[in-house]
Amino acid sequence: MRGARRVVVVLILGLAGGVFLFFRLFFSPATGDSRSSADPRLSYAGPHQNVRPDVAYVGDEACSVCHAKETATFREHPMGRSLFPLASVTERPPIDVAHHNPFTALGESHRIEQADGRTWHHQFQKSADDRTIYDVATEVKYAIGSGTHAQSYLWEQDGYVQQSPITWYAERRIWDASPGWLEVGGGRPAEGRCLFCHANRVEPMPGYANRFVAPVFRGSTIGCERCHGPGAKHVAVRMGDEAAGGDEEFTIVNPGKLPWRLRDAVCHQCHLEAETRIVKRGRELFDYRPGLPLEAFWTLVVQTDNDDIRRILSHPEQLERSRCFRASTDANKLGCISCHDPHVKPDANQRVAHFRQACLNCHVDHGCSLPAAERRRQNVEDSCFECHMPKRQTSDVPHVAGTDHRIPRRADQTITLPQTPPPALPDVIPVRLFHRQPGETLTAEERRDLGVALAELLTMNKVPTTLAGKTLELIDEALQTVPDDAAAWDAKASALQQLNRTDEALAAYREALRLEPNRESSVVGAGLLTLRAGRRDDALQFWKRALELNPWRPLHHGSLAILYAGRQQWRQAQEASEAWVRLEPANTEARRVLTLCWLRLGERPSATKEFAVMEALKPANLTSLQAWWNAETQGPAPGYRLPERPK
Numbered sequence: 001m002r003g004a005r006r007v008v009v010v011l012i013l014g015l016a017g018g019v020f021l022f023f024r025l026f027f028s029p030a031t032g033d034s035r036s037s038a039d040p041r042l043s044y045a046g047p048h049q050n051v052r053p054d055v056a057y058v059g060d061e062a063c064s065v066c067h068a069k070e071t072a073t074f075r076e077h078p079m080g081r082s083l084f085p086l087a088s089v090t091e092r093p094p095i096d097v098a099h100h101n102p103f104t105a106l107g108e109s110h111r112i113e114q115a116d117g118r119t120w121h122h123q124f125q126k127s128a129d130d131r132t133i134y135d136v137a138t139e140v141k142y143a144i145g146s147g148t149h150a151q152s153y154l155w156e157q158d159g160y161v162q163q164s165p166i167t168w169y170a171e172r173r174i175w176d177a178s179p180g181w182l183e184v185g186g187g188r189p190a191e192g193r194c195l196f197c198h199a200n201r202v203e204p205m206p207g208y209a210n211r212f213v214a215p216v217f218r219g220s221t222i223g224c225e226r227c228h229g230p231g232a233k234h235v236a237v238r239m240g241d242e243a244a245g246g247d248e249e250f251t252i253v254n255p256g257k258l259p260w261r262l263r264d265a266v267c268h269q270c271h272l273e274a275e276t277r278i279v280k281r282g283r284e285l286f287d288y289r290p291g292l293p294l295e296a297f298w299t300l301v302v303q304t305d306n307d308d309i310r311r312i313l314s315h316p317e318q319l320e321r322s323r324c325f326r327a328s329t330d331a332n333k334l335g336c337i338s339c340h341d342p343h344v345k346p347d348a349n350q351r352v353a354h355f356r357q358a359c360l361n362c363h364v365d366h367g368c369s370l371p372a373a374e375r376r377r378q379n380v381e382d383s384c385f386e387c388h389m390p391k392r393q394t395s396d397v398p399h400v401a402g403t404d405h406r407i408p409r410r411a412d413q414t415i416t417l418p419q420t421p422p423p424a425l426p427d428v429i430p431v432r433l434f435h436r437q438p439g440e441t442l443t444a445e446e447r448r449d450l451g452v453a454l455a456e457l458l459t460m461n462k463v464p465t466t467l468a469g470k471t472l473e474l475i476d477e478a479l480q481t482v483p484d485d486a487a488a489w490d491a492k493a494s495a496l497q498q499l500n501r502t503d504e505a506l507a508a509y510r511e512a513l514r515l516e517p518n519r520e521s522s523v524v525g526a527g528l529l530t531l532r533a534g535r536r537d538d539a540l541q542f543w544k545r546a547l548e549l550n551p552w553r554p555l556h557h558g559s560l561a562i563l564y565a566g567r568q569q570w571r572q573a574q575e576a577s578e579a580w581v582r583l584e585p586a587n588t589e590a591r592r593v594l595t596l597c598w599l600r601l602g603e604r605p606s607a608t609k610e611f612a613v614m615e616a617l618k619p620a621n622l623t624s625l626q627a628w629w630n631a632e633t634q635g636p637a638p639g640y641r642l643p644e645r646p647k
Contacts (some may be wrong), residue, residue: 016632040296041289047250049233058199063224063231066238071224073344077257078146082222083198084145086119086153093151093168095175100582105177108586110166112175113137121153121164125586127616134585134613138187140164142220144198152178159211160552162187163196187435187552192285193277197270200226201286207518209550227266227342229253252595253290255342260333264316265294267336268434271280272316272382274300275431275462281445281485293435299449301457317434318405324362334362352381359384429454429470430463448478448488455491458498468498486515490522502529520549527559529563536563554583556591561593588619592628599632607633 025049036609041053049055064071074080086092095101095112102111102122111122124135140153144163147362149171164187165177181188189210191596195202200219205211225231234252236242244251255266269288278299279285288297302317319334328334339358346354360367368375372382379386432438433446443448449473457463459470472495475488482488493508509526512519527542540563544596547556557580562574580590591614598607611629615622 001499021025039287040292041287044292046227046291048230048253048291049246049251050231050253051291057225058231058235059219059225060223062235067224067244070343074224074342075221077343077345078148079222079342081146083142083144083195083200083217083220084155085220086141089143091252092119093147093175094173100174100176103175106165106181110165110175110177110628119153121166123165123585125617131616133616136582136585138164142217142498143646146431152180155187156216157552159205159214159216160550161190161210161212161216163190193279193506196285200467203520204285207516207520207549209520209553211550222270225257226269227253228291228516255290256337258291260330262269262291262293263337264335265292265507268294268300268316269298271336272300272302272434273314274434275543276456276460278449278453278456280449281482281487295435299453300445301431301450301453302433302434304430304438308386310566315402315405321405322405322407324407328362329346332362333590352383352385356382356384359388429467431457444478444481447474448482448485451475451478451495452487452491453492459545461496465498468495471495472499482514485524486512486519489515490525493522493525499527502533506533518547518549523549523554531559531563537568539563540567552583554587555578557583558587558590560594561590561597565593565596568600570597573597574601588614588617588621588625591617592625595629596632604633 024582039053041051044051061069092114093099095114095357102124103110104110108123108125111124113120113122119140122135122137122138125133128135130486138155140155142154142156143151144154144209145151145169147168149169151168151170153166155162155164163178165178166175168175178188191210192204192212194373199217200221202218204214205213219556226367229252231252233242237244237248237251255263278301280297280299283297288294293554294300302314316336319336322334334463338361339355341354368384372601375382375387385403388407388409391404429450431450433442433450434528436442437444451471454467454471455475456465458465458468472492475492475495478488479485479492489508490510493505493512496505496508506526506529509522509529510514512522513526516522523542523546527539527546530536530539530542540560542558543559543563546553547560550556557576561573561576561580564570564576574594577590577594580587581594584590595607595610595614598604598610611625614625617624
């Protein structure tokens with residue numbers, strides 16, 4: 001039995017770390033517990049009449065009746081091309097060899113094919129003599145991103161949405177691996193927080209990592225109402241079907257007329273990525289309404305002192321570090337739309353003049369200290385942003401350059417922020433809530449959100465593990481007030497794992513699942529803990545449940561394959577490992593479990609064929625795999641006993 005056990009134990013240890021980190025990286029629930037403070041859409045006492053949850057969305061076509069020009073130009077704006085069906089476009093990026101198709105990345109080769117208006121992404125590998133080892137094709141049906149910088153792709157099956165590992169990088173005009181891709185097969189789950197900033201609207205199914213209520217996309221690209229709020233009231237009044245019930249101007253939100261914090265919140269809902277963002281307890285993914293504070297719906301957690309000026313997703317943070325922002329008054333505060341027209345993207349030949357005028361709106365009386373002749377020697381168009389917002393290679397998105405939104409006087413200038421008092425919580429915490437400055441006292445709900453965020457950042461290795469105790473303190477404090485908060489119980493389990501308090505962590509996961517039985521992250525977390533603790537009967541039930549919740553994750557199939565192999569249920573292990581291999585064909589550990597299953601089932605030709613594939617893949621541990629194969633097929637090695645075959 002020791003041979004089978006040795007394989008199973010090694011695989012369990014290999015999966016255990018990866019699965020949990022995987023789910024923390026790509027899945028955090030889109031909703032919190034149902035109990036919460038009053039809905040800010042209902043308690044709002046301001047003039048806007050379209051913030052209430054009962055005001056319906058009408059879609060861009062209704063807007064275009066009166067705003068044809070704005071609607072047309074917005075459709076050509078990058079925001080107006082945030083997600084779209086590939087079947088709706090005729091012009092697509094080139095897929096010839098000169099543009100890096102095919103290419104090799106993530107330990108395998110990738111190829112894009114197009115025919116009859118359809119697009120397939122292939123993951124494949126070839127042997128040394130150019131024979132195809134495997135070739136898995138997936139039809140992608142949606143593009144995310146305008147293609148200005150890059151464009152990624154989605155596939156959807158039964159409401160589950162996955163991202164392809166292949167991305168088009170427009171600036172370099174090449175195909176390459178998608179940003180931040182980990183070596184996991186089957187695609188990356190496109191969870192609600194991701195689609196929030198690309199799709200017009202989606203409705204996540206509660207608890208699921210990446211499954212949505214059909215139809216998945218309620219309108220594809222970001223639309224007018226994302227920035228102006230639901231339009232049913234405004235349309236009804238303009239069409240004469242309903243009285244305004246107040247000033248007609250306030251039947252719709254004009255972000256440009258909002259106080260600057262509320263104005264910028266409209267942009268920050270998508271353009272402030274943060275270290276992590278948490279949908280507040282009791283709020284749903286798309287509850288935010290323009291005109292209301294974003295922090296009433298989302299908690300955005302940022303680095304206390306973000307020095308990485310190369311992150312394209314931190315432009316709002318960079319802007320708030322700029323002297324231009326800090327010196328501007330509340331009545332005329334610099335913000336996103338001070339420079340960017342959300343309805344129209346200036347053409348290439350208009351770009352310098354457009355942004356130069358934006359600078360001169362503030363700097364007409366105190367302009368550049370360099371004489372005009374010197375400026376034009378450096379840039380013939382006298383571009384302000386070429387000197388004061390230089391482009392830099394981004395650190396979070398490969399093959400993309402982003403502008404420095406700190407607006408330094410010189411390109412090499414270091415921006416020093418004003419001194420601030422120490423934060424209310426220990427200064428060892430390197431993150432803060434974006435809408436709170438260091439030193440501000442946090443409310444009980446904000447402390448809860450910080451605890452939940454820290455639990456996620458701990459497993460992503462974005463904060464020191466020494467913060468696990470503080471994280472647990474914040475979460476326990478919240479649970480004393482609201483004990484039926486499933487998201488907090490899930491976060492507590494994560495913090496307890498960091499402290500190696502396994503039994504307590506498992507109990508916390510069980511409590512989260514009692515409150516939300518379909519909570520996929522808690523099912524997976526509990527499955528891993530029971531696996532590590534050797535409670536294989538419990539682990540088997542958790543992983544069966546995980547597979548029911550998401551049949552498209554190779555890690556779910558892999559965990560079941562390993563558990564079944566450990567129980568010598570070879571037929572079930574074979575079926576699970578075959579599914580694992582289909583989703584993750586480059587994974588030699590998956591193929592090793594399948595090979596072992598064929599051997600134990602007495603199907604030597606299938607085992608031989610599978611091991612030949614493993615050898616052709618030439619993994620780094622090929623020598624040890626060959627030794628394992630010899631031991632399994634040529635009789636017992638010293639100190640090694642073949643497991644009995646199942647009856």
